Amino acid sequence: MNYILSDGIHREALFPFTFTRPVAEIRVGILTIREKWEKCLNVSVSVKTEDYLSTKFPLKTSSENVVINASYLPNLDLVKAIQKLQLGEALMDGDTCIAYGTGTVETVFDVSNYTIISYQPKGLTIKNTWDIFSKNGEALQSDYDILTTGRKSQPISSTNQVLNPENIFLEEGAKVEFSILNASTGPIYMGKNAEIMEGCIVRGGLALCEGAILKMGAKIYGPTTAGPGCKLGGEVNNSVLFAYSNKGHEGFLGNSVLGEWCNLGADTNTSNMKNNYAPVRLWSYQTEGFARTGLQFCGLMMGDHSKCGINTMFNTGTVVGVSVNIFGSGYPRNFIPSFSWGGASGFTAFKTNKAFEVAEAMMKRRNVEFTETEAQILEHVFELTQKWRKY
Structure with a gap:
């Protein structure tokens, strides 16, 4: 078959x-x-x-x-x-x-x-955006078992403080020194050439995929995934970054999902719980309204190639589309359509030629080519999402 x-x-x-x-x-x-x-x-x-x-x-x-x-x-x-x-x-x-x-x-x-x-399924399903982070712990454990069963981890340096080392796996070239690794609450997986810099505090589960980096002094807990080439710093809880995305500085990211080629400026903070402790509602593209997640904790959903400047503040349950550029003081609204440029004071359309310049520059830094195929996909997304841009 x-x-x-x-x-x-x-x-x-x-x-x-x-x-x-x-x-x-x-x-x-x-x-x-x-x-x-x-x-x-x-x-x-x-x-x-x-x-x-x-x-x-x-x-x-x-x-x-x-x-x-x-x-x-x-x-x-x-x-x-x-x-x-x-x-x-x-x-x-x-x-x-x-x-x-x-x-x-x-x-x-x-x-x-x-x-x-x-058939009555007994496994995991990913049917909503919030499933990606809320089911990440179970998925991480399943993948860890698949990838590590019958294999031997690279040695963990004696400079680290380690709890449950049998639940930690380092692929070839992975490096971690002078950090605290607690794998009692979930596995810690480091992909090929991944690095945890000095002074990090990690409470599993954590998936640090190939070439991903934890910056010095990072605090990571809750089942968190940093995809290939990602960089994480500051405080991160129960979040998933697909690949080549950066949250490299201080600030809090919690119960969130970032696509590829995203960048959060220094001291960006996401709210992941409402002040009244009510369940979070999240923008739905299907209904063009706000869907009930049933979750008390839900932060930021950010599509590919989106960026925000320093000190950006995101409200609980914010959805940011593809190729968005956010900057300025105050809280931007909790649904920002794709190809938007601006912040709390207002947005304008982010034209594709400018968006492509940003994408090409970021990808070039990682020696990845911004191809004509990528451009055509983003052009199509620009047209698909036009109806949500009222400016």
Whole structure:
């Protein structure tokens, strides 16, 4: 069988992150959803996504395909159920299709002519943006088990104070000196060439992916993920940064998700709880209103290529779109559309030519090329999000 991960029905609920990537490329835990399925199935998988993303994320089909809803994260039981699927069979979670076997890959999950196999999932699902951080601890533990079982960690330097060292894993080239590592509340994983600088205090779980860095004196707790190339400093609690994003200085980031190529200026702070302790509501692109998360703690959701200046203050439950540039004093509003430029005193449209200059400059610093494909994706996102920019 050829395995394909489809965006399914939850793509819009995962905006702004899925403006610029398929659902399968969301990082939660240590790995992206696609990487998790590839590890569990032991094969390469492709994705079925929007046409404007398909050049960067191409689809590969064959005469026999299993299409999997990418919002479902793999576990042993689910993988076995999917591997048993035959052509014309659909694995269903109530009214929601988890996977189906097909000779032709449909645009949508239409299983009206399929043999239905009912299935009660026991694993994790990522159906809303806040699921990414709220379920990060479970996903991190699962990925840690997959990546480290049967393998031996690089040695931990004796300069560190360590609790539960058997729950800490350092890949080749990872460095940590003169820091406190407490893995009693969750695993600590350091990817290849990751670094924890001196004086950091880490309370697991933590995933510090390849090339990621904790700056000196950082305080990290709650299950937190810093994707490849990310930099973290100050105080960070239960947050996920996808890749190449920076929160490198003092300030607090909590119960938040940052996409790729984001940058938070020095002393940026996010509120993650309302003063009246009420459950947080978060902007929904689907309803164009504020959705009930059911969570008391929820901070910042920031799409790819967005930035904020020093001393920026974010209200509880703020959603920032793609390629936004925020600066100035005061609290900006709690929904900022993509390609906006400004702050609490007001916004204007951030034209794509200027946004591309910023993206190219940031990516060049990490020796990553800003390609024509990237530009075309962002151009499309600019058009998609025009209706939310009232300026």
